[in-house]
Amino acid sequence: MSTTMRINGKAFQSSSAPNARLLDVLRNECDLKGTKEGCGEGECGACAVLVNGRLVNSCLVPLGQMERAEITTVEGLPEDSALAQAFVQCGATQCGICTPGMMLAATALLAEYANPTLEEIRWGLSGNLCRCTGYGRIYAAIAQVAGGFADV
Amino acid sequence: MSDWIRPRHLPEALEILATAPGPYRVISGGTDLMVECHLAPERRPESWLDISGLRELQGLQITEEGIRIGAATSLEAIRRHAEVVAHWPMLAASAAVTGAPPIQNRATLGGNVCNASPAADNAPTLLAYGARLEIVHHHGSRWLPYGDFHLGYRKTALQPGELLSALWIPYPPKHSRGYFRKVGTRAAQAIAKVSIAALIEVNSDGIIQSAHFGMASVAATPCALPSVSQYLLGRALCDIADMQVRQKVKQDIAPIQDIRSTTAYRLEIASRLVLEAIHKRSESKKEN
Ligand SMILES: Cc1cc2nc3c(=O)[nH]c(=O)nc-3n(C[C@H](O)[C@H](O)[C@H](O)COP(=O)(O)OP(=O)(O)OC[C@H]3O[C@@H](n4cnc5c(N)ncnc54)[C@H](O)[C@@H]3O)c2cc1C
C-alpha cells in the first residue's frame, strides 16, 4: 500500500505504513529536516506543517489520512520572503528549533488575517512553544510583515 | 504492516466493525490516539478503521428543533459556524478552548466525547444543552441522552461494533442564558483543572424555570449537577442561599487529587464557578 500526496508542490509517493507519522515520512523519507520533533505529543508545534492550507502538528497525523493531501513544510515557503526577513530583522529566531513551526503558524495566520491584532497573533501561535525568545520578537516580526499591529 | 481501512460510506464502515469487532481501532482526528500510540508503542493497534473519510459523519445541519453535528466534524468548523456562534455560544466557546489551532483543525467533537476523558472540555457544554447522541450499528441506530453516555472512568455506553455518528443539540429555551468557563493553567492547550457550562432559564418574575449544568475534571466522568439543578428549580433568584448551593455542589461532584490540582482546590473552584454561573447569568455577558 502506498500513499500519494503533494509535498511543497511536488508529487510524492510514500511506501511507509499508513500508521506512520507524517513527521517521520517528511524527515526520513523525504529528507525534509526543517520539520522538527520537539515533544511528539502535539504540545509544542515544532513539527507543524500545513495540510491543505491548515496548520497541523505532523507528529499527530497518520500517513493513512494524507492520500491526495497538499502538504507545505518550511522548505516549501518562499526563500527570503518578507516573513523570513522580518524574523531575521526582529531577532525572532535564536536556537531555531521552533522557527519552522512558527513560520508555518504565521503563514496560516496571515492567510486568514492580513492585518492581525496582537490578540490574533497570540492565538494563531498559541500551539507553538519557544524556549528562547520570549515570544515578543516573534509577534513583532509578524506584525512587521502585516504592516504593524492592527488596532483592537 | 498494519491494516488501515478508510471507507467512504458509513454502511461499509459498520460492516467492517460488525464482522471484525475487537481488533479494529476507530480513528478520527487522531489527536488523542496518536499521542496514546506515541506514549505506549507496545499497545499500538494493528488494524485501524479511519472514519475521517465518511461523509455521513461530517458537517453541521440546522433542523427545526436544533442542530445536528456529524461526529467527525472538526472543532475548528464548529467554533466558526455562524449558527453555533449565534444559538449555542457555549459550544463555540468550549470548542475554541480545546487545545490550540493545530489541534482544533484536526480534533473532532465525536472524538472528544468518545475518548471519554473526565477533563473533556466540550462535555460540560453538551450536558448543559441536553445533547443527544446518535449511535449507529450494522443493524440500525439508537439515540442516547448524552447524560447517559459516560458509565465510569473512561467507560462509555458504546457497544462493540457501534460508532457515534452524530450529536444533536436542541435550541436552548428562549429566556435561558449560558455560561461557560474553563479554569486551567494557561490559555492554550492546558488540560482543564475544572470547566463548567450552565444553561439557566429565568422568567420575568425572577423564578428559575430550568437549570442545567455540566462540569469536567470534578469526578471520574464529566457530570451534571442534579442536586444543584433540583435546588434551583422553581426558586426565586433572590432566594438563593450560596451556602446551600455549595452544599449541593459537594453532593454532586467527587473531585480527585492529581498532578494538576488538589481535591480541596477543585471543590472550592467548582463551587465558585457554579455561584458565578447563577449570579452572572442575570447580566448579559458573553461566555468565555
Ligand atoms: C496538545 C493537545 C492538547 C489538547 N487539549 C485539549 C483540551 O484543551 N481539551 C480537551 O478536551 N481535549 C484536549 N485534547 C484532546 C483531544 O484533542 C480531543 O479529545 C479531541 O477532540 C479528540 O478528537 P479526535 O478526533 O482527534 O479523536 P481520536 O484521537 O481520533 O479518537 C479518540 C478516541 O475516540 C474514539 N472515537 C473517535 N471518534 C469516534 C466515533 N465517531 N465513534 C466511536 N469512537 C470514536 C477513538 O477510537 C479513540 O478511542 C488535546 C490533545 C492534544 C494532543
Ligand code: FES
Ligand atoms: S513534536 Fe509535534 S507538537 Fe511537539
Ligand code: FES
Ligand atoms: S528560538 Fe529557540 S525555541 Fe524558539
